[in-house]
Amino acid sequence: MLENYWVLILIPLFGFAINGIFGRRFSRQVIAWLSCSTVGLSFLICLLTFWEFIQLPVDKRTISRSLFTWIQSGNLVSEFSFLLDPLSMVMILVVTGVGFLIHVYSVEYMAGEEGYYRYFSYLNLFIFMMSVLVLADNYLLMFVGWEGVGLCSYLLIGYYFEKRSAGDAAKKAFIVNRIGDVGFIIGIFLIFRQFESLEYLTVFRTVSDQFPEPTAGFGVLGAITLLLFIGATGKSAQIPLYVWLPDAMEGPTPVSALIHAATMVTAGVYMIARSAPLYTRAPETLFIVAAVGISTALLAALIAMAQRDIKKVLAYSTISQLGYMFLAVGVGAFSAGIFHLMTHAFFKALLFLGSGSVILALHHEQDLMKMGGLRKYLRVTFYTMWIATLAIAGVPLFSGFFSKEEILWKAYSSPLGNGAFWFVGVLVAGLTAFYMFRLIFLVFYGAERFEEAHHESTPHSPTEPSSLIKVPFMILAFFSIVAGFVGLPEYLGTNRLEGFLAPSFRYMPEPASVEEHGHFSESHLALIAILVTFFGIAAAYQLYIRDRQITERLAARFSLLYQLIWRKFFVDEMYDWMLVRSIRGFSRKILWKSIDVNVIDGLVNGTASLMQTWSHALKRMQSGYARVYATWILGGAILIFLYYYLTSF
Amino acid sequence: MVPATHYLALAAILFAIGALGVIIRRNVITMFMCVELMLNAVNLTFITFSRFLNQVDGQIFVFFVMTVAAAEAAVGLALIVLLSRRTDTLDVDQANTMKW
Numbered sequence: 001m002l003e004n005y006w007v008l009i010l011i012p013l014f015g016f017a018i019n020g021i022f023g024r025r026f027s028r029q030v031i032a033w034l035s036c037s038t039v040g041l042s043f044l045i046c047l048l049t050f051w052e053f054i055q056l057p058v059d060k061r062t063i064s065r066s067l068f069t070w071i072q073s074g075n076l077v078s079e080f081s082f083l084l085d086p087l088s089m090v091m092i093l094v095v096t097g098v099g100f101l102i103h104v105y106s107v108e109y110m111a112g113e114e115g116y117y118r119y120f121s122y123l124n125l126f127i128f129m130m131s132v133l134v135l136a137d138n139y140l141l142m143f144v145g146w147e148g149v150g151l152c153s154y155l156l157i158g159y160y161f162e163k164r165s166a167g168d169a170a171k172k173a174f175i176v177n178r179i180g181d182v183g184f185i186i187g188i189f190l191i192f193r194q195f196e197s198l199e200y201l202t203v204f205r206t207v208s209d210q211f212p213e214p215t216a217g218f219g220v221l222g223a224i225t226l227l228l229f230i231g232a233t234g235k236s237a238q239i240p241l242y243v244w245l246p247d248a249m250e251g252p253t254p255v256s257a258l259i260h261a262a263t264m265v266t267a268g269v270y271m272i273a274r275s276a277p278l279y280t281r282a283p284e285t286l287f288i289v290a291a292v293g294i295s296t297a298l299l300a301a302l303i304a305m306a307q308r309d310i311k312k313v314l315a316y317s318t319i320s321q322l323g324y325m326f327l328a329v330g331v332g333a334f335s336a337g338i339f340h341l342m343t344h345a346f347f348k349a350l351l352f353l354g355s356g357s358v359i360l361a362l363h364h365e366q367d368l369m370k371m372g373g374l375r376k377y378l379r380v381t382f383y384t385m386w387i388a389t390l391a392i393a394g395v396p397l398f399s400g401f402f403s404k405e406e407i408l409w410k411a412y413s414s415p416l417g418n419g420a421f422w423f424v425g426v427l428v429a430g431l432t433a434f435y436m437f438r439l440i441f442l443v444f445y446g447a448e449r450f451e452e453a454h455h456e457s458t459p460h461s462p463t464e465p466s467s468l469i470k471v472p473f474m475i476l477a478f479f480s481i482v483a484g485f486v487g488l489p490e491y492l493g494t495n496r497l498e499g500f501l502a503p504s505f506r507y508m509p510e511p512a513s514v515e516e517h518g519h520f521s522e523s524h525l526a527l528i529a530i531l532v533t534f535f536g537i538a539a540a541y542q543l544y545i546r547d548r549q550i551t552e553r554l555a556a557r558f559s560l561l562y563q564l565i566w567r568k569f570f571v572d573e574m575y576d577w578m579l580v581r582s583i584r585g586f587s588r589k590i591l592w593k594s595i596d597v598n599v600i601d602g603l604v605n606g607t608a609s610l611m612q613t614w615s616h617a618l619k620r621m622q623s624g625y626a627r628v629y630a631t632w633i634l635g636g637a638i639l640i641f642l643y644y645y646l647t648s649f
Numbered sequence: 650m651v652p653a654t655h656y657l658a659l660a661a662i663l664f665a666i667g668a669l670g671v672i673i674r675r676n677v678i679t680m681f682m683c684v685e686l687m688l689n690a691v692n693l694t695f696i697t698f699s700r701f702l703n704q705v706d707g708q709i710f711v712f713f714v715m716t717v718a719a720a721e722a723a724v725g726l727a728l729i730v731l732l733s734r735r736t737d738t739l740d741v742d743q744a745n746t747m748k749w
Contacts, residue, residue: 623745625741626741627673627741
């Protein structure tokens with residue numbers, strides 16, 4: 001399998017083509033089987049590859065495979081080639097694994113929807129593009145995958161395109177991502193200009209020759225890394241480009257789970273981890289990455305506390321967790337970022353699938369205030385969502401605990417980190433615990449508030465989908481519990497994941513000094529974080545189970561603050577006012593009313609009227625008298641004769 | 650021996666008369682004959698050069714021109730007959746409908 005692992009990329013493409021072209025005529029069963037089996041097969045190949053991969057000696061674990069030369073122009077040579085190393089191995093396992101589970105879940109979730117084949121062919125295309133993104137061995141091919149997943153995201157957010165809000169959300173996601181992508185592609189240009197290659201390994205070798213040590217000041221590496229990071233903020237929903245992700249929840253829930261939680265939005269983190277040899281040589285950019293990451297984590301966690309739409313809470317939670325990952329890579333702890341990426345993929349996918357099953361059971365009700373008391377009806381969803389919530393909140397022994405502690409510890413102890421990063425990180429951990437348990441309590445406990453939202457004609461109680469859909473729940477719940485054990489902290493064991501990923505992070509500069517600053521040990525800091533987490537859980541319990549009145553009184557007391565959070569800090573309104581309106585005004589007044597009307601139309605109409613004037617004059621030549629025509633001919637002949645006669649001297 | 654310029658001058662004069670006739674005269678048959686006159690002026694030029702340069706190419710050309718002139722005469726006369734039948738006149742200025 002190691003030789004031909006790349007076929008796993010092509011299989012979903014095949015599924016996409018068949019379903020996309022002929023799907024309209026297939027029965028739903030055929031579509032579902034075709035789509036799930038292609039991704040399942042990919043996952044199987046991936047597992048086999050992984051099995052052979054871990055038996056290789058550590059220094060052999062970088063397998064590059066070129067299919068053909070894609071672009072050749074001057075000294076720009078871009079191969080259509082793939083690179084399998086520990087980093088892309090982890091990513092492709094997550095992508096195909098979680099992708100497969102969500103395909104299976106979708107079979108049932110989408111059963112009642114129109115355009116079944118459309119949905120599944122897009123989903124297959126997404127798996128293909130995401131595989132290209134993570135397995136590409138040069139920046140250009142990565143960009144192909146990067147844009148491809150953006151396209152799939154657009155298509156799937158706008159899946160219910162007859163709804164205006166879905167169409168708007170899709171466009172918003174697409175446009176905001178384009179803004180980031182401008183940065184990304186200029187970064188790629190700069191990489192080529194500086195290193196004369198786009199292939200990762202060549203670039204990294206060159207950069208370690210050119211810059212043996214981290215550069216002081218903001219040089220060309222600073223520019224490259226910053227531009228790449230702008231691309232990452234678009235794809236991975238960080239400040240200032242995060243605004244598209246909450247709106248992206250207009251898409252079907254499995255799509256939110258797969259694309260907008262587990263895989264695509266983590267592409268930015270992957271890209272920065274992949275470019276680690278560049279980033280570690282530009283400490284200024286790394287600081288910006290970490291600062292943006294932690295600010296995003298805090299902002300999104302605050303907003304998530306007051307949202308009423310179950311999917312919006314999860315969307316802001318995703319943004320917040322992505323912020324953690326950027327904090328990790330920003331302090332140089334790349335493997336910690338990838339670790340959190342992996343555990344987050346499991347528990348966040350599970351949370352989204354759980355919310356999907358809640359939404360389905362309540363006939364597309366997404367308002368948390370119209371749920372409650374569902375634990376009696378949705379047993380499997382209830383237990384698995386509890387597990388996922390414990391994992392995301394960072395309760396000890398669940399997967400999220402280990403990855404989050406790793407990040408917080410690195411934020412504190414790494415030479416690039418500091419106490420402030422750690423402090424805000426712990427604060428966000430508390431907020432995370434609070435808003436996640438608020439969600440659990442509002443959905444599954446308390447009074448059944450969904451009755452009034454129901455029609456009298458459908459008195460049957462909410463039910464869970466059939467057993468097929470429960471399998472992904474179980475598997476994801478299992479991994480939400482155990483995935484953390486691959487990266488135990490130092491005081492409990494060894495961090496296997498970090499060791500596994502190490503070959504991907506060669507070509508690093510020698511660290512200037514490895515002195516551990518600060519005087520707290522990892523276990524003490526972890527203890528503080530655990531206490532804060534439990535405080536968050538207790539607060540949620542107090543507010544949403546013990547005494548519901550407190551919530552309203554608090555909201556009334558701090559109404560200004562509450563309004564600020566509930567309205568998402570007015571960021572959307574601010575963007576609308578500052579950017580959308582000014583651009584629209586500029587386009588309307590300057591570009592349309594003056595430039596388009598006067599210059600463009602003027603050119604076109606001017607050409608036409610010039611022609612008209614001339615032809616009015618010239619048409620008089622055509623009198624209809626044969627003798628006049630003969631005269632014209634004679635005159636012409638004389639002119640030609642004169643010309644030759646005069647020029648012959 | 651008569652020099653070449655004499656022949657050429659005669660041909661030029663004949664050509665000019667023909668051209669002026671096409672432009673000035675209104676009778677379509679006169680115009681037609683003027684065209685023939687122009688063609689024969691050209692023929693005369695060809696023959697002159699053929700004779701004085703000792704090459705037969707010019708004479709071959711003349712045969713071509715005469716052939717074309719014969720075909721043209723057939724087509725032209727047919728057109729004239731049609732014109733006179735339709736308009737009852739031979740005045741070309743009456744046939745001026747082909748214009749803007």
